[in-house]
Amino acid sequence: MTQVGLVFSGRYLQHNTNPYRLPLSGGRLPFVESVDHPSNPRLVERTMKLVDMSDINRHILPISPYAAPVEAVMTYHTPEYVERVRQLCASGGGDAGQGAPVGADSFDIALLAAGGVMAAVDVVITSDVSRAYALVRPPGHHAMSDTGMGFCVFNNVVIAARHAQNTHGVAKILILDWDVHDGNGTQDAFYDDPNVLFFSIHQDALYPEQYGLIEQSGAGPGEGHTVNVPLPAGSGDAAYQTVMNEIVEPIARQFAPQLIMVSAGQDASCADPLGRMSVTAGGYRRLTGVMASLASELCDGRIVLAQEGGYAETYAPYCTLAILEALTGHSGCFEEPVAQERADRWPSSRVVGHDARAAIDSAKEHQRSWWTLT
Numbered sequence: 001m002t003q004v005g006l007v008f009s010g011r012y013l014q015h016n017t018n019p020y021r022l023p024l025s026g027g028r029l030p031f032v033e034s035v036d037h038p039s040n041p042r043l044v045e046r047t048m049k050l051v052d053m054s055d056i057n058r059h060i061l062p063i064s065p066y067a068a069p070v071e072a073v074m075t076y077h078t079p080e081y082v083e084r085v086r087q088l089c090a091s092g093g094g095d096a097g098q099g100a101p102v103g104a105d106s107f108d109i110a111l112l113a114a115g116g117v118m119a120a121v122d123v124v125i126t127s128d129v130s131r132a133y134a135l136v137r138p139p140g141h142h143a144m145s146d147t148g149m150g151f152c153v154f155n156n157v158v159i160a161a162r163h164a165q166n167t168h169g170v171a172k173i174l175i176l177d178w179d180v181h182d183g184n185g186t187q188d189a190f191y192d193d194p195n196v197l198f199f200s201i202h203q204d205a206l207y208p209e210q211y212g213l214i215e216q217s218g219a220g221p222g223e224g225h226t227v228n229v230p231l232p233a234g235s236g237d238a239a240y241q242t243v244m245n246e247i248v249e250p251i252a253r254q255f256a257p258q259l260i261m262v263s264a265g266q267d268a269s270c271a272d273p274l275g276r277m278s279v280t281a282g283g284y285r286r287l288t289g290v291m292a293s294l295a296s297e298l299c300d301g302r303i304v305l306a307q308e309g310g311y312a313e314t315y316a317p318y319c320t321l322a323i324l325e326a327l328t329g330h331s332g333c334f335e336e337p338v339a340q341e342r343a344d345r346w347p348s349s350r351v352v353g354h355d356a357r358a359a360i361d362s363a364k365e366h367q368r369s370w371w372t373l374t
Contacts, residue, residue, distance in 0.1 A: 004056075004327045005123045005132035007063045007116040008048055012137045013041040015110070016093065016103030017151070023099050037101065038274060038311040039151040044135050047317040054333035056324055063123055063132065065116030073114060073154055075162040076189050081146045085110070085153060100138075100148025110138055110153040117160035120304045125168045125259070130301035131292065131327045133264075135320070139308040141183035141263045142208070150181060150207060157263050157306050158189040161196060164259055171195060174257035174294075176248065177202070178240070178287060179265025179308045180275030182212025182228070186263065192222040197255045201243050203268070203277050204230035204359065214366050224370025227251060229363045232355040233276035236348025237283035239356035240268075244290045247364060251371045252294050260295045260303040262288075266310030266319040270338060270346075274311050280343040281315070281322040281336050288326035303327075 019034035021027060029035050051057055073082055088094050089107035096102050102110070113136040120132035140156035142149040157175060164170040175190070177183035177200040190196040202212050218226040229243050252260075266284060268277035288305075295303035305323065310316035318336045325331040343349055352360070364373045 007134040068114035097148030177263035180268040184211035236278035265308030271312035271315035
């Protein structure tokens with residue numbers, strides 16, 4: 001068994017996103033009872049409870065997060081945006097941008113989320129523990145330099161990657177985003193950086209529609225270092241595994257990173273209300289296995305995963321647990337709400353559909369301008 005660092009704090013549960021409000025007007029839905037926001041505290045809380053009750057808890061090293069210094073946040077975000085979030089929270093909360101709700105405590109907690117991923121980076125670089133998962137909220141991968149987006153306030157993975165570069169001298173970083181939505185903020189942050197290789201596997205034309213296109217592949221010295229693979233809805237485990245085998249693995253080996261990071265959004269799951277990708281818990285277990293193996297092969301095992309999306313309240317926690325099981329080498333802690341044996345018989349779990357195959361081939365053809373792909 002492998003010891004895995006796990007970042008968590010009960011303070012993450014205090015980030016108040018409720019109630020759900022309409023994206024354009026900010027009004028409440030016209031029901032008698034308010035509707036909870038999809039990104040509510042129950043998701044990470046239930047995941048942590050599963051970990052606490054499972055056998056893998058014996059192989060988990062608790063890591064305490066710290067608040068990211070404002071200077072670290074401003075390695076990506078503008079001072080004006082950081083101050084705007086601070087003032088918004090001081091006045092009781094509101095929207096930090098486009099669908100990024102915050103409450104009175106959210107500024108401090110968003111700093112703690114970014115610092116949680118930074119703490120995970122510190123551990124895998126400076127200790128014998130080479131694998132870490134940051135179970136943080138609010139998520140970060142949609143946040144742009146000057147605005148929040150899609151439930152995200154500060155871009156946790158970007159801030160932590162810059163921390164790895166600036167504090168620990170890590171020269172080359174690979175970031176994989178398997179959230180069902182494109183990691184537009186992370187793409188923006190590293191679009192011209194040749195030292196960061198960014199992959200995004202996401203549902204085609206979901207959110208935000210103007211990002212995550214195959215032809216968006218980097219600029220200037222970073223050309224070829226953004227790899228977008230938009231897949232059609234319903235692609236499932238087989239298509240994701242094929243992307244890993246045919247695109248992620250060969251390009252990763254050619255890039256040779258010193259640190260691997262994953263924006264781990266479990267909203268591509270077969271039960272998620274915000275996505276339609278049909279990935280199973282077993283699929284997440286296998287995706288994690290690929291990335292952990294690449295880390296062992298290429299960068300002394302150093303890998304950090306950070307929580308992003310995942311909104312199926314009864315299933316997403318099991319998907320995250322499956323990821324932790326893969327990292328520790330221990331599986332089968334609990335019976336899952338979607339029976340894996342049955343899910344493995346779904347066509348999308350076994351066969352790459354024609355539309356998914358075409359999408360994968362298009363992404364490969366575009367990336368052959370910079371990478372050798374068979």
